[in-house]
Amino acid sequence: xxxxxxxxxxxxxxxxxxxxxxxxxxxxxxxxxxxxxxxxxxxxxxxxxxxxxxxxxxxxxxxxxxxxxxxxxxxxxxxxxxxxxxxxxxxxxxxxxxxxxxxxxxxxxxxxxxxxxxxxxxxxxxxxxxxxxxxxxxxxxxxxxxxxxxxxxxxxxxxxxxxxxxxxxxxxxxxxxxxxxxxxxxxxxxxxxxxxxxxxxxxxxxxxxxxxxxx
Numbered sequence: 001x002x003x004x005x006x007x008x009x010x011x012x013x014x015x016x017x018x019x020x021x022x023x024x025x026x027x028x029x030x031x032x033x034x035x036x037x038x039x040x041x042x043x044x045x046x047x048x049x050x051x052x053x054x055x056x057x058x059x060x061x062x063x064x065x066x067x068x069x070x071x072x073x074x075x076x077x078x079x080x081x082x083x084x085x086x087x088x089x090x091x092x093x094x095x096x097x098x099x100x101x102x103x104x105x106x107x108x109x110x111x112x113x114x115x116x117x118x119x120x121x122x123x124x125x126x127x128x129x130x131x132x133x134x135x136x137x138x139x140x141x142x143x144x145x146x147x148x149x150x151x152x153x154x155x156x157x158x159x160x161x162x163x164x165x166x167x168x169x170x171x172x173x174x175x176x177x178x179x180x181x182x183x184x185x186x187x188x189x190x191x192x193x194x195x196x197x198x199x200x201x202x203x204x205x206x207x208x209x210x211x212x213x214x215x
Contacts, residue, residue: 002059020049021051033061055189069135079104090125107135118200147203159198167184177204
């Protein structure tokens with residue numbers, strides 16, 4: 001098991017390796033394998049990229065992303081401009097329903113509405129996160145599936161068994177209607193995300209409670 005100092009050094013190296021991130025402006029604090037990212041970046045995708053880089057490092061159990069987005073003058077836009085661009089981006093995405101709404105305040109975009117699948121909720125966030133002037137995204141879209149939840153548990157267990165990167169024997173799946181709870185252990189944050197993605201991909205799932213523990 002890595003020490004906090006070893007984890008911090010690995011994360012700093014990974015941030016240097018990540019081309020979308022200016023690592024010199026980012027600070028890293030590690031305590032009990034929980035990482036806090038500090039500092040400033042010039043865009044929300046860069047903040048997002050730093051978080052994903054930290055999560056890729058073996059031994060990381062969680063990340064608190066406290067990086068501030070300080071937009072350069074050429075990237076600053078009014079909330080009205082951002083709202084218009086965000087609405088257009090959502091409207092042009094063929095995988096999304098046409099009734100999603102955006103609220104913009106001080107560069108922060110809030111998404112509202114309902115979708116049928118988790119991948120649609122993720123797509124909506126991705127659509128607006130990379131727009132110029134966006135400082136952050138709050139994704140309040142709700143998942144309301146029209147698909148039956150029958151046999152959800154068996155479908156998820158089968159999906160987990162198909163993933164070569166996972167030891168499915170260490171993961172327990174519980175279902176209650178459209179809500180899925182994952183329990184057990186995994187070896188890394190990437191495995192934890194892979195298991196959660198598999199659960200979200202099952203038809204009828206509206207909520208996933210990921211209680212997997214990283215060893």
